[in-house]
Amino acid sequence: MSIKRINAIIIKEFKQLLRDKRYLFVLFFFPVFLLGMFGYAVNFDVKNIKLAVMDNDNSKESREFIKTLISSEYFILSGYIEKDSDIKPMLDNQDVQLILVVPQNFSTELAKNNGKPSLQFLVDGVNGNTALIINNYITSAAMNFNAKIQTGFAEKAGITSLSPINFQPRFWFNPSLETTKYLIPGLIAMILIVTAVVSVSLSLVREKERGTIEQIKVSSVNTIEMLLGKAVPYVCIAMLNGILVLIAGMLLFNLEIQGSYLLLLLTTSIFLLAGIILGIFVSVVADSQQVAFTIAVFLSFLPSFILSGFVFPIDSMPPIIQIITNITPAKFFVAASRSIILKGAGVSAIYDQLMYLILYTLFFLILAVLISIKKEKEL
Amino acid sequence: MNTILHFVKKEFLQFKRDPKMFIIILFAPIVQLVFLGYAANMDVENVKTAIIDRNRTTESRLLIEKLEQSGYFSIEYYINDYKEAEKLIEKGKVICVLSFPVDFDTKLSRGESAQLQAIFDGSDGNTASIAAGYMIKLVAEHSQKIVLTARDKSGKALLIPATISAETRNWYNPTLKTRNFMVPAIVGLLLMIVTLILTSLAIVKEKEIGTMEQLIVTPIKPHQLIIGKLIPFTILGMVSVVVVLTAMRVIFNIPVRGSILLLFVSSFFYVLSLLGFGLFISTISKTQQQAMMLSIFVVMLPMTFLSGFSFPIENMPYFIQMVSYLIPLKYFIVIIRGIILKGVGIGILWDEILILFLMGITILYFSSKNFQKKIN
Numbered sequence: 126m127s128i129k130r131i132n133a134i135i136i137k138e139f140k141q142l143l144r145d146k147r148y149l150f151v152l153f154f155f156p157v158f159l160l161g162m163f164g165y166a167v168n169f170d171v172k173n174i175k176l177a178v179m180d181n182d183n184s185k186e187s188r189e190f191i192k193t194l195i196s197s198e199y200f201i202l203s204g205y206i207e208k209d210s211d212i213k214p215m216l217d218n219q220d221v222q223l224i225l226v227v228p229q230n231f232s233t234e235l236a237k238n239n240g241k242p243s244l245q246f247l248v249d250g251v252n253g254n255t256a257l258i259i260n261n262y263i264t265s266a267a268m269n270f271n272a273k274i275q276t277g278f279a280e281k282a283g284i285t286s287l288s289p290i291n292f293q294p295r296f297w298f299n300p301s302l303e304t305t306k307y308l309i310p311g312l313i314a315m316i317l318i319v320t321a322v323v324s325v326s327l328s329l330v331r332e333k334e335r336g337t338i339e340q341i342k343v344s345s346v347n348t349i350e351m352l353l354g355k356a357v358p359y360v361c362i363a364m365l366n367g368i369l370v371l372i373a374g375m376l377l378f379n380l381e382i383q384g385s386y387l388l389l390l391l392t393t394s395i396f397l398l399a400g401i402i403l404g405i406f407v408s409v410v411a412d413s414q415q416v417a418f419t420i421a422v423f424l425s426f427l428p429s430f431i432l433s434g435f436v437f438p439i440d441s442m443p444p445i446i447q448i449i450t451n452i453t454p455a456k457f458f459v460a461a462s463r464s465i466i467l468k469g470a471g472v473s474a475i476y477d478q479l480m481y482l483i484l485y486t487l488f489f490l491i492l493a494v495l496i497s498i499k500k501e502k503e504l
Numbered sequence: 505m506n507t508i509l510h511f512v513k514k515e516f517l518q519f520k521r522d523p524k525m526f527i528i529i530l531f532a533p534i535v536q537l538v539f540l541g542y543a544a545n546m547d548v549e550n551v552k553t554a555i556i557d558r559n560r561t562t563e564s565r566l567l568i569e570k571l572e573q574s575g576y577f578s579i580e581y582y583i584n585d586y587k588e589a590e591k592l593i594e595k596g597k598v599i600c601v602l603s604f605p606v607d608f609d610t611k612l613s614r615g616e617s618a619q620l621q622a623i624f625d626g627s628d629g630n631t632a633s634i635a636a637g638y639m640i641k642l643v644a645e646h647s648q649k650i651v652l653t654a655r656d657k658s659g660k661a662l663l664i665p666a667t668i669s670a671e672t673r674n675w676y677n678p679t680l681k682t683r684n685f686m687v688p689a690i691v692g693l694l695l696m697i698v699t700l701i702l703t704s705l706a707i708v709k710e711k712e713i714g715t716m717e718q719l720i721v722t723p724i725k726p727h728q729l730i731i732g733k734l735i736p737f738t739i740l741g742m743v744s745v746v747v748v749l750t751a752m753r754v755i756f757n758i759p760v761r762g763s764i765l766l767l768f769v770s771s772f773f774y775v776l777s778l779l780g781f782g783l784f785i786s787t788i789s790k791t792q793q794q795a796m797m798l799s800i801f802v803v804m805l806p807m808t809f810l811s812g813f814s815f816p817i818e819n820m821p822y823f824i825q826m827v828s829y830l831i832p833l834k835y836f837i838v839i840i841r842g843i844i845l846k847g848v849g850i851g852i853l854w855d856e857i858l859i860l861f862l863m864g865i866t867i868l869y870f871s872s873k874n875f876q877k878k879i880n
Contacts, residue, residue: 148794155801162827163809166820169630173818190668216675217848240666250674251845253682254546254630255816260672260680261637267670268644274666289650291617292643294636296626297593304629312809319800327793414792415709416525419701423532426804427693431540436814438631441549446542464596467627474595 130346134354138328142358152324156316156366157373164378167308171258174199175221179206184232190244190270191225199262212247222249223259235274298467309378310462311435313370314455317393318400320366322425323418325359325404330417348497352409356401363397383469392461395479399454399486400425406493409500429455457482507724511732519736529702533694533744534751537687541756544686544814548634554581554592556603563609567620567646571602576638589623599625600635612650676846687756688840689813691748692833695771696778696807699741703782704799706733707875708789730872734779741775761847770839770853773860777832780867787875807833835860 180187195202215221226245234242246263250256332338374380411417433455450456461478464470557564571577589601601623611618624632674680710716781803789795811833828834835856842848
C-alpha cells in the first residue's frame, strides 16, 4: 500500500466532485434545509384534541365537567351534537377525534351515596398511539374530578383524605415530556446516513458504467488503495455536513447538549465513517448506477427511519426484528447521541455503542474488499 | 399510436436486459414490508422497571404484583437507593423506578395517605407519558380497592361519595394496536420508493449514455416519448401495487374493510402522481447522480416526514401544514387507512382521490412541457 498512490486517487476524486457545482450545492444545502423543516414537523405531542359533546343531561354538574375538560390545554370543544346519528359521520370524516356522551342520569346518579355515574367517550382509535394518550388524558380528567368531589365530601365529613395512596410520578431529563428533542437526533442520523450512503455508493459504479475503471485498473493502484482513496473525500464532505447539521440543530431547536461536545463529535465521525463504508460496499456490489441507487435506498432510507429506534422503540419489536435492527448503523448513533444530548452521558455509558459502530464499519470494509477482489479475479 | 407502441416495446426489451434490477424491484418491497411492518409498532408494553422497596411487606408486594400482572410493566431490578436508579436510567436499562417508603404499610393501616414515588425517564416523552398513564390508573384502582376493603372490614355503613367512571370506546381499532395503522402507510412509502427509483433515472440515463440524441432524431414527438416511458412504468408500478397489497393481506392479516376496487383505483392515481414527480426530476437533471439526490431530498424525505405517516399533521406548525398539501402520500395515506381500517367509501374519500388524480395529471403535463422546451 502506498500513501502516494492513495493521495493521487484522493486528489482525482476531489477534482471530480468540485467540478459538479450543482451537485455539491444539493449535497450541502438540502441536509440543513430539511433538518430545519422536518424538525418542526417531528413530534408526537398530543394537544388540541378536537372534541364534540352530546350532553343528554344538561345539568350544572355535566357542564362543570365539560368545562374542566376544555379548560385544560389538551381539549378543544368544536361543537355540540344533538342526535346519535351525528356521531358516526363526525368520526368517519375526522371532524373530531373524540366525542363525549353524557347520559341523562348523570347528575342524579352523582348525588347518590356510592353512586356510579358513567361518562361515555368515543375515541377515533385509528392512530393507536394518539388514541392511547387521549385515553390517558380522559382517565386523569375523570380522576381529578373525582378527587375534587372527594375532598369536598371529606371536608364535610371532617376527615382529611380518602385517598390511601398519594402517587407522585416525576419525569427526569424532560419534565414537560416534549417529544421533539428526543426525535431530533434520529432525524439528524437519517439525513446524514442517507446523504453519505447514496453519495458515495455511486462514485465507483459510475466509473464502472463509463469504463474509466479499466484505466485505473491498468495503473499500479490496487483495490484497497482505490477504495480508501475513494472514501477519503466523501468522509471529508460527510464530516462537514455532520458539523453543519449539528450546529443547525442546536441553533434552530435550542438543542442543549448536556454531555461533552467532543464526545458527540467523535460519535458522529464514527457513525459517518460507518455510513461511508456501507456506501463503498454498495458500490462494490452494484454494476449500474440504478442498481446502486436501489440498494442504497433500501439499505439506508427505510431502515434508518424505522429500524433505528428513531420513531419506533426497539424494545417493542419482536426479537428477530430486534436482531435485524443491527443492519443500520443509525441504531447505534441514535442511542448514543440521545444519551449524550439529553442525559449528558459520558464515555462509560455509551462505549458499547461506539464499539458496535467500529465493529460494524470493519465488517463491511472487509466484506467490500473481499467482494471487490473476487470480482476482479473473475474478469 | 404505432410509434408509442414501438417505443414501449423498446423499453420492455431494456428491462429484460437488466434482470438484477427487475428482481430487486419485485422482491425488495416484500422483504422490507415484512421487516418494517413488524418493527413499526409504538405499543408500550413491558416497560422496564426497577423497584426500590424500603417497606418490604405484603402491602408493597401486592402492588408490585399488580403492576407486573398488568403486562405493562416488567420488573427487571430490585435496588436499594436512588444512586443505583440514576445509573440504570442513564444507561437506558430501565425507564421507570418505583420507590416505596419505609412506612408504606403502617400508613395504609392507619388510614393515612402513604407516599408513593415513581421516576420516569422522560427523554422519550411519548413512552414516558403512556407508561405513567398506565401506572396512575393501576395505582388508582389499587387505592380504590384498599378503601373498599377497609369499609367492608369496619362493617359500618360509611358514606362514600360517587365516583364517575370514564367508559372509553376506541372506534375502528379497539385494541389500539399501532401496527394496523402503520402497515398500510408503509405500503404507500414502498410504492413511492419503487416508482421513483424506476422513473427518476428514465430520461437522464438516456441523456448520460448519449442515446437521447438518437431518440431526438427519430420522428417520435416529445409527448409520445413521455407516454411511451410512462406506460411500462405504470404497468410495473401496478404490479408492485398488487404484490405489496397482497403481501400486506397475507403476511399481516390486515383485512380490507372497504372496497378493494376503490383501493386499486386510488393506488393507480397515486402511482400516476409519483411517476409525474419521477419524470419531472429526470427531465431537469443533467446526471443520474443529480437525479438520485433530487429524488431523495425533494421527494422521498419530505413525503416520509410530512405525509402524516408517523407524525400527526395536526401537530405541525401552520407553514409546514401548508407544505404538506403538496405531498401525494398525505392523501394516499388518508385513503388507504380510511378504506382498510374504517371501511369508508368514495362518499367520504372523493376529495382526496380527486386531488391525487389532478396532481398526477398536472405534474405529468409539466414534465412533458419541460421536456419539450429542453429539446427545442
